[in-house]
Structures are given as structure tokens and as C-alpha cells.
Amino acid sequence: MISENQYFDGNVKSLGYETADGKSTIGIINPGEYQFGTAQKEIMHVVEGELSALLPDSEEWKLFSAGSHFEVPANSSFKVRSEVQTAYLCQYR
């Protein structure tokens, strides 16, 4: 099963799948700023493009370019901002 998801009026779309280590999604984020909530811990990898992220308990935006990643604890919220269409991998584990 490959699940299809979209958020923010289609400005974020993702495809979900399963790995031996847990659920993952890959997705695209259109230019803009978005706030996400987490139910589980998330490891967000920037695959192509770049994202700025405002992580929980942080007051500063940090820039993450392709090949880098950041982690977000369960039951928290974070913001991301992109200036170009950006591809990501999100691992729930």
C-alpha cells in the first residue's frame, strides 16, 4: 500500500509506506510557511531543495539543505519554511 496525503490546500503532498524499521513518508513542500504537529518522533531529511525549520523549544530558525536532517520529538509542533519546492523524507521512529 502506498498512501497518498495532502495538507495545506495541496501545498504539501506526501506518499506513505512501510519499512522494516517503521513508517516513512516522502513528500514535497511548496514555497511557504507551515506548522506541523507530531504524534510520534519524526526524523526529517531534506532530499532536494532546502528548508528552514523552527524546532520545538527553539527561538531561531535553522536552515537545512539537501542531505541534512533534523529530529522532532513526539507530541510537539514545529514550523518549516521553504522558498523553493522541496522534497523530504520523514521517518517515524
Place this chain on the structure above:
Amino acid sequence: MISENQYFDGNVKSLGYETADGKSTIGIINPGEYQFGTAQKEIMHVVEGELSALLPDSEEWKLFSAGSHFEVPANSSFKVRSEVQTAYLCQYR
């Protein structure tokens, strides 16, 4: 615009977007074997999971794990085989 595509009865799904360097797609390939044709040159990156590929002018399947990539020339065809759901990035350029 984030385009949505699916192939092989939904066993391959992808999301398309634009970068400063050209078009890209990210997608998921379900377990199985699939043959693709190329119109443009493609650079295929394995993001999570692993793919075996039978490239044009090759008689041997080669295994590509997460973090590796292979290139396929324009106007050719190649086969991929996966044993697990595998995420990829395809750059057309």
C-alpha cells in the same frame, strides 16, 4: 504545482516538482519488477530501501542501496526490481 502520478496499477506512485536545475520526481516502488522508458536522461537516487536495476546495455542486475544512484540515458529503457517498498528521487537533467 505538485503533480501526482501512478504507474503499474498503483504499484509505483510519484510526486513531481520543479527545481532550478530541472524537473524532479520522488516516488515509492512496491515490491516487484518494473520496466521504465526514458524520454530524457534520468538520475535515479535510492532514498530509502533498495533497488536492483538492469540498465541499458547491461546484462547484469546491480543492487543500489539507500544513498546510491544510477543514471539512465534518454530514449532508453531499464528495469528495476525491489523486495521492499523503496523510496526514490528521480532527477531529469
